[in-house]
Amino acid sequence: MGLDRPGRVLAALSVIPALAVAGWLLAGLPLLMLGWFAPLPAGLLGLSAAALLCWAGTRRLGKVVEATWRQVAGVVAVAVASGVFNVVMHAEQVIVRRDPATYAQYAAWIAGHGSLPIPTQAAAFGGADPSLVFDSVGFYPMDGAMVPQFMPGPPMLFAVGDWLGIPFAIPAVLGGLAVLTMGGVVARLAGARWAVPASAVLAVSLPVLYTSRSTFSEIPSLVLLFGGLALAHDALGRPGVPGGSSKGGSGWGRGLLAGLAFGLAVLVRVDGLRDVLPVLAFAGLLIAMRRFAKPQGALGLPLLAGLVVGAGAGMLAAYVLARPYLSYLATSVKPLLLICAAVLLLTVVGTAAAPVLARIRLPKWAPTAGAGLVVLLMIGLYVRPWLQTVTRIPTTMEDRRTELMIQQTQQVNHLPVDGTRLYFENSLHWVIWYVGLPVVVLATLAAAVLVRRLLRNGRPFEWLLPLAVVGWTTVTTLVRPEITPDHPWAARRLVPIVIPGLILLASYGLAWLRDQAWLRDLAVRRGPAWLSGPRLRRWGMALAVLAVLVPPAVTSIGTAFTPVERGEAAAVAAMCAKIPPNASVLIVERVTGDRFTQLVRGMCDRPAAKVALDKDKDPDVAPEAEVRRLIERVRATGRVPVVLAAEAGQVSPYGPASQVMALVSRQDERSLVDPPDGTWSLRINAWMALP
Structure with a gap:
C-alpha cells in the first residue's frame, strides 16, 4: 500500500x-x-x-x-x-471585440443578476421603437429579450471570479x-x-x-x-x-x-x-x-x-x-x-x-x-x-x-x-x-x-x-x-x-x-x-x-511575456463612473454599439441601446433626426439621455463632448501563414455627450 x-x-x-x-x-x-x-x-x-x-x-x-x-x-x-x-x-478582455469579452460579459451578467434572458429595459427609452436596437455582437434577440451567444458552462465557472473579486x-x-x-x-x-x-x-x-x-x-x-x-x-x-x-x-x-x-x-x-x-x-x-x-x-x-x-x-x-x-x-x-x-x-x-x-x-x-x-x-x-x-x-x-x-x-x-x-x-x-x-x-x-x-x-x-x-x-x-x-x-x-x-x-x-x-x-x-x-x-x-x-x-x-488588453477593466470602470446613475444610453456609432451595448448594460448597470443606422446614407453613424427624437423620448420618462460614440464629432451635435475612454493597450497579433511572435497596439476611444 x-x-x-x-x-x-x-x-x-x-x-x-x-x-x-x-x-x-x-x-x-x-x-x-x-x-x-x-x-x-x-x-x-x-x-x-x-x-x-x-x-x-x-x-x-x-x-x-x-x-x-x-x-x-x-x-x-x-x-x-x-x-x-x-x-x-x-488578459483583460471585457470590451466586446471577440469571444472572450462575450464570455466575460455573460459571466458578469449572471454573476450580478443570476438569470437569463437579459431584459431590454425598453421602458427606460420610452418603450419599444423601430429605431432602438438592443442586441449587439455576441448577444441575440429572443422573445423580446436578449440571450448571450454561447453555451452557459464556461460563464458559470467564470462567474465565481466575479463573486470573489478576481474575474481574471x-x-x-x-x-x-x-x-x-x-x-x-x-x-x-x-x-x-x-x-x-x-x-x-x-x-x-x-x-x-x-x-x-x-x-x-x-x-x-x-x-x-x-x-x-x-x-x-x-x-x-x-x-x-x-x-x-x-x-x-x-x-x-x-x-x-x-x-x-x-x-x-x-x-x-x-x-x-x-x-x-x-x-x-x-x-x-x-x-x-x-x-x-x-x-x-x-x-x-x-x-x-x-x-x-x-x-x-x-x-x-x-x-x-x-x-x-x-x-x-x-x-x-x-x-x-x-x-x-x-x-x-x-x-x-x-x-x-x-x-x-x-x-x-x-x-x-x-x-x-x-x-x-x-x-x-x-x-x-x-x-x-x-x-x-x-x-x-x-x-x-x-x-x-x-x-x-x-x-x-x-x-x-x-x-x-x-x-x-x-x-x-x-x-x-x-x-x-x-x-x-x-x-x-x-x-x-x-x-x-x-x-x-x-x-x-x-x-x-x-x-x-x-x-x-x-x-x-x-x-x-x-x-x-x-x-x-x-x-x-x-x-x-x-x-x-x-x-x-x-x-x-x-x-x-x-x-x-x-x-x-x-x-x-x-x-x-x-x-x-x-x-x-x-x-x-x-x-x-x-x-x-x-x-x-x-x-x-x-x-x-x-x-x-506580453499580456494583452491590459487596462480595459480600469478604463471601463472609469467610463461607468462618468455616466449619470439615472441615464439611458443611446449609442449612435456602429463599432461603439458592437463593443459597448452589453458592457454598459451589464457592467455600468445602465439601460443601453443602439440607434438604428440608415445604411444607405451613413453605414457607421445613426441619423441625427432619429437620435434627437429618441433623446426626447428618454427625457419624457424622467431619465437622463446620454449619447455615446467613438469620436467627439459624432456626439457633439447633441451637447458638449467629453472623452470617457482613451485606452492604449496591446492586442493579439493576426498572423495567417506564420506562428505569432508579438502583439499589436490597441487604441479604443469613447466620447459622451449629455444633450
Whole structure:
C-alpha cells in the first residue's frame, strides 16, 4: 500500500478537476434556469455537488499508476507554475471585440443578476421603437429579450471570479488544472516518467497559454474531456456491477462519472457533441462485450447513462438559453446531429449483432494496413497546402465581415489579398508550430503502433477509447477547423483535444521507443563505448525531453511575456463612473454599439441601446433626426439621455463632448501563414455627450 501511495495520489489529483467542474455545472445549470444563480445557493449546492463527485470518483481506486513522489511533485509543480504564471500575465478582455469579452460579459451578467434572458429595459427609452436596437455582437434577440451567444458552462465557472473579486484569475486556475489533468492521463497510459515532460509541453504550448489567460471555453472543455478519459481508464481497471462488491460498485460508479464528464463537455461547447461521439460508440462496444461475459462490459450502461445525462443537460441548455446561437450554427449543427443519429443507430445495430460480428476475423494484413493508413493520413495532411487551397464564397453578413477582416490582415501581413482564403489546408502545420515536429512524428508513430496492436489482438484495450477520441477529433478538426484563420486566434481550436492528444500519443511513442531492445542494441553497437546500458537510457530520455519541450517553448517565447488588453477593466470602470446613475444610453456609432451595448448594460448597470443606422446614407453613424427624437423620448420618462460614440464629432451635435475612454493597450497579433511572435497596439476611444 505504501508503495502504491504516490500513484494513488496522482491518480486522485488528476481527476479532481473534472469532477469538481462537473459538480459545479450540474448544480449551477438548474439554478441559472430558475433565475437563482447567486453566490449563496450556487456556493452551497455547487460546492456540495463538487465535493460529492470528487469523493465518489477518488475512493477505492483500483489499478493505479506506478509513480514516485518526485514525479507527483513534478506534475503538481508544473500545474501550479502554469496557473501562477498565467494569473500574472492574464488578459483583460471585457470590451466586446471577440469571444472572450462575450464570455466575460455573460459571466458578469449572471454573476450580478443570476438569470437569463437579459431584459431590454425598453421602458427606460420610452418603450419599444423601430429605431432602438438592443442586441449587439455576441448577444441575440429572443422573445423580446436578449440571450448571450454561447453555451452557459464556461460563464458559470467564470462567474465565481466575479463573486470573489478576481474575474481574471479563474481562466488561469482552470489552465493549471488542465495541466494537472493531462499529467494524470499521461501517467496512466504512457507511464509516470513521462507525465512531467508532457505536462510541461502542454503548459508552454502557445495555444494553452493563450486560452488560459482569458475567458475561453476550450480549457474547461479540455479538463472535462481528459478527465473523462482518466475516469474511464480507472473504471476499466475495476469493472463491476452496482450492488455487488465494493470493488465492483466503485468501478461502475466511476464509469457513470466518466460518462457524465464527457457529456457535460456539450454544456461547455456545442462542438463537444462531436468530440464525445467515440464515447457513444465505445459504450455500445462495452454493452456488447457484456453479452460475452467480459468484465469490462459491465461499464457500458453506466458510461452511456452518464453521457446521456451530461449531453442532455447541454442540449437542454442550448435550446432554452442559446436558441438563436443554435440557429446561427444551423449549417454545422444539423449535419452534426445527423452524424450523432447515425452513430447511435450503428451502435445499436452493432450491439444487437455482436454475436455475428464476433465471428468475423480480420485478414492478417489488416493490422499493418491500419497502421499504414495512419501514417498516410498524417502525410496527406502535411502535404495538403501543396495540393489544395481552401476558400469560401461569402453568403451571409458574417461571412462578408470575415472576408473583410481577412483582406485587412493579408494587407498587414504583406500577402496577396484574397478574402475568400480560409487557410485550413495549413492546419497540421499550425500544430507543428505549437508543439513541434518531434511531437507530431512521435504521435504518428504511436498511433500507428497502437492501431496495429488493437487490430491484431485488441490490446492494449485501455487505449481504445483515448485513441478513438483523439484520432476522431484531431482528423475532423484539422480537415475543417471552422474558425477565422488568424493566429493566435485560430490556435484555440486545437486546445481541447488536438494538442493534448498528440502530446499524449507522443509520450506513448517515447515510452515505446525506450522499450525497444533493438534500438538500444543498435546504439550500443554503433555508438561510442561509454554509451551503454543505464547511461544510454538516461541520455536518451534527456534528449527526448528536450526534443519535445524546446520547439513549443521557442514558438511561445515571443508572446508568453506580453499580456494583452491590459487596462480595459480600469478604463471601463472609469467610463461607468462618468455616466449619470439615472441615464439611458443611446449609442449612435456602429463599432461603439458592437463593443459597448452589453458592457454598459451589464457592467455600468445602465439601460443601453443602439440607434438604428440608415445604411444607405451613413453605414457607421445613426441619423441625427432619429437620435434627437429618441433623446426626447428618454427625457419624457424622467431619465437622463446620454449619447455615446467613438469620436467627439459624432456626439457633439447633441451637447458638449467629453472623452470617457482613451485606452492604449496591446492586442493579439493576426498572423495567417506564420506562428505569432508579438502583439499589436490597441487604441479604443469613447466620447459622451449629455444633450
